[in-house]
Amino acid sequence: MGASLNIVEIPEAARKFSRVCEIVDRNERDPSRLIPILQQIQEEYRYLPEEVLALVATSLDLPPSRVYGVATFYSHFTLEPKGKHTIRLCDGTACHVRGSHGLLEVFLERLGLSTEKMSTLFARKQCHIQRDSFST
């Protein structure tokens, strides 16, 4: 299991409504291309805002619950804003026994966060930490 730290500037300028429409049109408004559409939107926005998902559902003539189901099923998709800079810290067995947890604590201390807040997203310009599970 690994841990990631995101040092964040929540993107102000990221919400481009017309981009969503472009992406959907480029994929020919085909409901079977839902996953590629979501991938492209996530690349653009860095996450999948709820309103955008509802708009995608409307334009593809799919029920919003289906789009939400797909977006929450795949771990690649995220519905919460991700930060601009990602620090990925491996917590696999080897790294763990060599002290990755201590490194994590140093990061948290330097950035002024406590462990309890690790999975909460703050207002702009603060840290977003999320647990990412992958092994090295």
Added chain:
Amino acid sequence: MIIQNALTLNGREVLIEGERNLLELSRKAGVDIPTFCYHSELSIYGACRLCLVEIDGQGIQASCSVMPEPGMVVQTHTEEIREMRKTALELILANHDQNCPTCPKNRSCELQSLTRKLGVNDVRFKRTHEPVPVDRSSESLVRDANKCVLCGDCVRACDEIQGVGAIDFAHRGADSTVCPPFGKALNEVECVDCGLCAAVCPTGAITPKDDVDQVWAVVNDPTKKVVVQVAPAVRVAVGEMFGMEPGTVEMGRIVAALKMIGVDQVFDTSFTADMTVLEEAEEFLDRKTKGEKLPQFTSCCPAWVKFAEQFFPKLLDNLSSCKSPQQMFGSLAKSMLPTRLGVDRKDLIVVSIMPCTAKKDEAKQDKFVKDGAYDVDIVLTTQELARMIEEAGIRFPELKLESLDMPLGFKTGAGVIFGTTGGVTEAVLRYAVEKLKGEKLEAVDFHEVRGLDNLREAELEVEGQTIRLAIVHGLATAKKLAQSILDGECEYDLIEVMACPGGRGGGTGQPVSRDWDVRAERQAGIYKCDKMLQLHKAQDNHLLADCYEREIGEVGGHKAHEMLHTSYRNRRRIFGLAMPVSETDGDPTLKVSVCVGTSCFVRGSQQLIQRLTEFIQAKGLDKIVQVEATFCSERCDRGPTIIVGEQVIEKCTFETAVDVCEFVRSRQFAWSRAKRKLSAIDASRVGRAYANVLSRRRRIATIWRRRCVCFNPVDVRRAASPLYSRACIHVG
């Protein structure tokens, strides 16, 4: 020697006769393979893994997804399979709310019954899930995710049979759950309250809302008079809850039981169903003569009406303007009964017993409130009625029969057949054909419209006119039909739509049954009831004619329209989502919301947003104007719709949008100065002085109103509420 087209099941030969899987074949052979997620009317899913069987040469397979083949050797209960089923159940039970005695599905729960049947005596696994709150937002249904076994029946029913898809699976693995999108509550999404999800749910995860306590409260209140209306479909189903055969007509015992419980009068919804026939048939004949607004859709099914308001705004003019029989009854009862029963209108409580969960939501709509009270106060389903009877300790099968009260208990067969699919059409035909022919109609049975198929069509020739009919049940079929009508691919004159499969007989409020053949038996009971009555045509109901003469006047006349007809509106499909399209720093003073719901989207709201955004950027206004995309301003047939500040503009073009923006912007500048003055005043006065402030604000609001501009500072609206109004500019 292998007999052609047979296989061996548990050592016995069984013929294969076109069953779609091993599960149905074994049921035919008298072996009940346990299953959660299999349902004969839904697609095959294979999620629950309880229906495992062992097939020689193929190992262990899910019998719901295996086609029977000649020569197969199948075992349904080897030791290994029995262990697997028990373990699966234990795992489900570990995270299940095991409080059976207080669950509404107690004794009709599939999980409960399988646990007993499969001999699960102990749950060896500990609970890992935290309980989640129950969703009680809807008027009709209660959603409890703690009881969900993730079979997916509700998802497939909502999607495949009703074409709505309000709920679906979300997340994955141990976090999987069935929920509306974005964590919203059920009444914030496009659920039409039909309750089919609750009808197919094997556990108590989705159940109809329970309003029995409300009825007990009014029955025990000496100041209130309680009258009950009983729907046609209820009388052929309530007996099932007491071990009687489906389809036996138990109206006499229902009356006796209700009177024993303590209600004052028991009437029959079929009386107002007869009334609906008169109103709707007259409306139909009028439309047919003028050739306008055809096809006419029936409007007595509230789930269908909500569906049409959400998905087919273009067809709202085609819906019959008649209220449903339940609502007509409420309106009529509240108007004529208070004097007869010697009570104030506010102390008269109308309770209806319905086979339907959507009626609960229908009764609570704002448009059915008169003089501060709902026309129909409480709606109970057949199941709730049975529970009330049990709670009172009444032994239903032993009751002596009693009669309905008059005059609202008198009906003809036409009103009774509303209780099944095709009934409304047949009842309307019994009126319309007699009127067109100009002579008494003797042959009152119209077999062409009877049956249980979910789309039936018929054509009748009457006096040189062709009447083309369609009868539909299940909203997905209705959706297809409505779409082909909009595309001009087919033409009908009258279309009956029922959301529940089988019409009202199969409604969610009816006694739980996993076997859908029971609908056929209930339907047969309804037609039998019709035959046993002496009168079969709504126009022969002389007590109804009396009622019209004394209370309402002409059929379709002015008072009839006031009391018995209604109107429809556009409904948004999802609440609370708005997407800022431009970025602003600080507080933008002008907000422009552009609707991107389906109808407006199709009419070009996307291009409108793009052009507006470019315009605002070009003029350097992006610091003070914020554009956002919202879902559904509920003016679907008059889109694209934008809201600038507080002004709503329909059929908006780019030029109009710019004009209004500039107009409002210039007024807002003056207003923000006035606002600053007002807040200074507000801060320094209290009590009596507030009245002065109010009058000052009223004056300001009046000035603004005369200039056709209204603003949203909440305090002004509150203070000047009688004067507040939205300015709507209609363009084009």
